[in-house]
Amino acid sequence: MKIADYLCINGIIILYNQKCEIIRKLFFLAILCSSLSFGQASNLGPSPGYSDFSFASNFVAGFSIAGSDYVTGFNIRGLNNNRDVAIEIKDSPFLDDDFKLGKTTIHNKSGFTARMRYNASKEVIEFLDDNETVRELLRRPGFSAEFDGNTYMIFDYIVANNGIQKMGYFNPLNKGNIQLLYKPEKKMKLSSYSFQERKSAYYVNTSSYFIKKQGLPAVMVALNQMDIIKHLGEKYEKPLYKYITTNHLNLKKEGDVISLIEFYNAMIASPTEEQQS
Incomplete structure (x- = not known):
């Protein structure tokens, strides 16, 4: 050198x-x-x-x-x-x-x-x-x-x-x-x-x-189901889990987490009666 x-x-x-x-x-x-x-x-x-x-x-x-x-x-x-x-x-x-x-x-x-x-x-x-x-x-x-x-x-x-x-x-x-x-x-x-x-x-x-x-x-x-749901809040836990199951989401993947958050944003903007219950 x-x-x-x-x-x-x-x-x-x-x-x-x-x-x-x-x-x-x-x-x-x-x-x-x-x-x-x-x-x-x-x-x-x-x-x-x-x-x-x-x-x-x-x-x-x-x-x-x-x-x-x-x-x-x-x-x-x-x-x-x-x-x-x-x-x-x-x-x-x-x-x-x-x-x-x-x-x-x-x-x-x-x-x-x-x-x-x-x-x-x-x-x-x-x-x-x-x-x-x-x-x-x-x-x-x-x-x-x-x-x-x-x-x-x-x-x-x-x-x-x-x-x-x-x-x-x-x-x-x-x-x-x-x-x-x-x-x-x-x-x-x-x-x-x-x-x-x-x-x-x-x-x-x-x-x-x-x-x-x-x-x-x-x-x-953390990119995992438990932590993402915890940060989004328990109020909409039921519809979130339903969306995860229906769409086969893996919340260790960035793209799937984005999909869930976009669903969450749309849901809280105009929630249905089922989602509010």
């Missing part, structure tokens, strides 16, 4: 073999930074709806070697007695590395058209501007994008393990009062816990499904 493929920043060596040009840019950014904390880049003045993209954030921001299965923060002080630890990043944080033609909508108005991709680790939409520079679409309510056959919209949701309300990107899979949402997500995980001279990390698919009721934050749901 060429020496240019290595980058050492305060005791961590980042290896990225495929794109040395990015490494050189990362090194330049590391020098400029007064601390090892990277946040979302500042907003571009004349171009509404997106921000500068920091190359460093793909390879440095997000590292936390101790204390968690997944890499969720950036904390290297005191690591391995200040010895250099090599981190080799495998796989990709993107759903698709290639940029696909897409369009944005900003507060229900047509935005701009550009080539886009989704960074499932940072949970941001990246796009190429007119100068082929990578930018990030601002993660704000009312900002959405469509590309590669998917719509990315911002929703409030409840984090399953702590009950905290957050905001993030989802793919809405149906329309109506009740929506099934897909949350594409990847987390970086270290290959081992032992502090060696060289370590590797890889991305794990941690995508999940949520149910969104009108006026409420989305909540995580």
